[in-house]
Amino acid sequence: xxxxxxxxxxxxxxxxxxxxxxxxxxxxxxxxxxxxxxxxxxxxxxxxxxxxxxxxxxxxxxxxxxxxxxxxxxxxxxxxxxxxxxxxxxxxxxxxxxxxxxxxxxxxxxxxxxxxxxxxxxxxxxxxxxxxxxxxxxxxxxxxxxxxxxxxxxxxxxxxxxxxxxxxxxxxxxxxxxxxxxxxxxxxxxxxxxxxxxxxxxxxxxxxxxxxxxxxxxxxxxxxxxxxxxxxxxxxxxxxxxxxxxxxxxxxxxxxxxxxxxxxxxxxxxxxxxxxxxxxxxxxxxxxxxxxxxxxxxxxxxxxxxxxxxxxxxxxxxxxxxxxxxxxxxxxxxxxxxxxxxxxxxxxxxxxxxxxx
Amino acid sequence: xxxxxxxxxxxxxxxxxxxxxxxxxxxxxxxxxxxxxxxxxxxxxxxxxxxxxxxxxxxxxxxxxxxxxxxxxxxxxxxxxxxxxxxxxxxxxxxxxxxxxxxxxxxxxxxxxxxxxxxxxxxxxxxxxxxxxxxxxxxxxxxxxxxxxxxxxxxxxxxxxxxxxxxxxxxxxxxxxxxxxxxxxxxxxxxxxxxxxxxxxxxxxxxxxxxxxxxxxxxxxxxxxxxxxxxxxxxxxxxxxxxxxxxxxxxxxxxxxxxxxxxxxxxxxxxxxxxxxxxxxx
Numbered sequence: 001x002x003x004x005x006x007x008x009x010x011x012x013x014x015x016x017x018x019x020x021x022x023x024x025x026x027x028x029x030x031x032x033x034x035x036x037x038x039x040x041x042x043x044x045x046x047x048x049x050x051x052x053x054x055x056x057x058x059x060x061x062x063x064x065x066x067x068x069x070x071x072x073x074x075x076x077x078x079x080x081x082x083x084x085x086x087x088x089x090x091x092x093x094x095x096x097x098x099x100x101x102x103x104x105x106x107x108x109x110x111x112x113x114x115x116x117x118x119x120x121x122x123x124x125x126x127x128x129x130x131x132x133x134x135x136x137x138x139x140x141x142x143x144x145x146x147x148x149x150x151x152x153x154x155x156x157x158x159x160x161x162x163x164x165x166x167x168x169x170x171x172x173x174x175x176x177x178x179x180x181x182x183x184x185x186x187x188x189x190x191x192x193x194x195x196x197x198x199x200x201x202x203x204x205x206x207x208x209x210x211x212x213x214x215x216x217x218x219x220x221x222x223x224x225x226x227x228x229x230x231x232x233x234x235x236x237x238x239x240x241x242x243x244x245x246x247x248x249x250x251x252x253x254x255x256x257x258x259x260x261x262x263x264x265x266x267x268x269x270x271x272x273x274x275x276x277x278x279x280x281x282x283x284x285x286x287x288x289x290x291x292x293x294x295x296x297x298x299x300x301x302x303x304x305x306x307x308x309x310x311x312x313x314x315x316x317x318x319x320x321x322x323x324x325x326x327x328x329x330x331x332x333x334x335x336x337x338x339x340x341x342x343x344x345x346x347x348x349x350x351x352x353x354x355x356x357x
Numbered sequence: 358x359x360x361x362x363x364x365x366x367x368x369x370x371x372x373x374x375x376x377x378x379x380x381x382x383x384x385x386x387x388x389x390x391x392x393x394x395x396x397x398x399x400x401x402x403x404x405x406x407x408x409x410x411x412x413x414x415x416x417x418x419x420x421x422x423x424x425x426x427x428x429x430x431x432x433x434x435x436x437x438x439x440x441x442x443x444x445x446x447x448x449x450x451x452x453x454x455x456x457x458x459x460x461x462x463x464x465x466x467x468x469x470x471x472x473x474x475x476x477x478x479x480x481x482x483x484x485x486x487x488x489x490x491x492x493x494x495x496x497x498x499x500x501x502x503x504x505x506x507x508x509x510x511x512x513x514x515x516x517x518x519x520x521x522x523x524x525x526x527x528x529x530x531x532x533x534x535x536x537x538x539x540x541x542x543x544x545x546x547x548x549x550x551x552x553x554x555x556x557x558x559x560x561x562x563x564x565x566x567x568x569x570x571x572x573x574x575x576x577x578x579x580x581x582x583x584x585x586x587x588x589x590x591x592x593x594x595x596x597x598x599x600x601x602x603x604x605x606x607x608x609x610x611x612x613x614x615x616x617x618x619x620x621x622x623x624x625x626x627x628x629x630x631x632x633x634x635x636x637x638x639x
Binding site: 079088091 | 548
């Protein structure tokens with residue numbers, strides 16, 4: 001059953017700024033949708049429009065078939081977790097979680113039951129009488145989630161909830177959020193700028209760029225078949241090597257001195273892409289091209305090699321190679337690489353759309 | 358200070374002690390004078406130790422009449438002062454809380470203009486607008502009434518400004534979280550805003566209470582009925598006896614009594630006061 005539908009939803013600010021032209025998205029019940037994009041892409045605005053904290057200029061928002069455009073946030077049966085948690089500083093953890101229920105006029109014993117259930121689920125039972133300032137970052141985060149959960153809403157909204165935590169805790173909370181969402185089966189809309197968070201959490205991802213949904217799909221869809229160079233560069237770390245090239249009869253002409261053979265009916269300017277992990281080291285005779293090594297980053301489990309494509313006519317486009325395990329090539333030496341055709345991504349330079357393989 | 362120089366410690370302590378003596382000496386003299394008969398102070402030499410007329414003077418002043426032409430006892434004037442001071446304090450706090458709430462959290466046309474107009478009234482204290490204000494109060498038939506004593510003084514640009522700053526420091530996410538939690542404007546005001554500005558309210562209470570208690574010119578102007586005389590203005594009236602000697606002992610006792618409530622408020626609310634001025638709990 002479709003739970004949340006955004007139909008041509010757009011946002012124009014009173015000063016004329018066109019933040020979001022038009023977004024179409026339908027979310028299935030229980031689905032975990034992540035809105036991801038660089039800062040300023042409109043992802044938070046979109047979330048806040050669903051929440052009712054920003055008005056919807058055009059289009060329609062429906063939750064369970066009901067039009068929500070004009071409803072107050074509290075009437076939409078949604079709960080939101082804010083970036084800075086937004087816990088009421090003067091209230092105890094218990095009151096923080098109970099406040100929304102009290103305002104809805106729920107009976108006291110019922111509130112108590114609900115809060116203690118959720119607190120037990122999140123491991124907050126011992127902390128119920130504490131004030132937010134007596135809690136650590138991770139605990140505050142849990143309280144904020146608990147406050148959303150007690151309401152038992154139709155939709156959870158998360159606005160970059162992990163960005164204030166340290167790296168280790170972030171990973172831990174990420175896993176926890178995912179588990180909780182699975183367990184509760186509540187439809188979730190989650191905003192982040194961190195593509196790792198996006199990839200690991202999402203059932204489906206929405207990559208936003210300048211208020212436009214560049215691509216909507218499962219994490220693996222986006223990784224394997226990015227629709228635009230923007231998505232290609234955004235998903236995956238380190239990001240995909242993208243090089244402006246020309247598709248000719250001989251193949252992909254990357255520079256005057258380097259052409260990779262390919263038969264394709266498309267002609268003209270393209271963007272050629274290959275992920276760093278798909279480049280393979282080979283020997284001089286079988287290689288597609290050589291890389292002049294500029295820097296080596298050894299991370300133990302993998303090694304990132306930054307370099308420039310080297311041809312007879314000099315150094316060309318920058319490129320990153322990702323090799324598993326430790327490697328210690330000399331900086332400034334040459335490295336021979338093959339780029340398997342299977343992993344190529346081709347985009348039309350003009351329309352920025354993916355070319356059919 | 359990390360420095361450890363004995364003479365410096367000595368010098369600073371000596372300076373502080375001198376300062377205390379300087380401030381406390383007049384209070385001490387007033388206390389001593391109130392225990393001597395009326396003649397002792399006027400005779401030219403100033404006694405420095407307690408006399409034996411203390412109990413009588415204090416009893417008369419507090420419960421019978423203040424003397425020197427003022428026939429109401431001090432406790433009654435104290436009550437008047439208290440009503441006026443508390444009326445002004447609570448009135449000021451309530452009005453400025455509401456106006457700051459409107460200015461910060463509601464979007465309405467000319468919002469900023471409203472704020473600046475309120476702010477501009479800083480330039481118009483009672484003393485400046487005393488004639489027109491008197492006229493208004495007189496026309497409203499509020500002379501010789503508690504309303505007349507308090508109402509014209511309860512608008513406060515300072516307090517509005519202070520609360521505005523306090524409200525502005527409340528993160529927007531908190532407001533939004535309250536909206537999601539179904540708190541309407543009044544709920545938000547009472548459940549979130551008031552508790553969060555608790556320390557600011559306390560700090561303002563102290564300042565405003567002293568301001569209200571020490572009102573002199575305004576009560577002097579609009580009360581002609583003994584029933585509404587406040588303590589501070591009565592001291593002045595006690596000094597202007599036309600015939601006979603001034604009963605300094607009674608005046609001193611009255612003065613000391615007039616000092617007590619502000620002192621009590623400052624001491625009682627010291628902790629909150631400092632907290633409200635120094636830190637914000639957000």
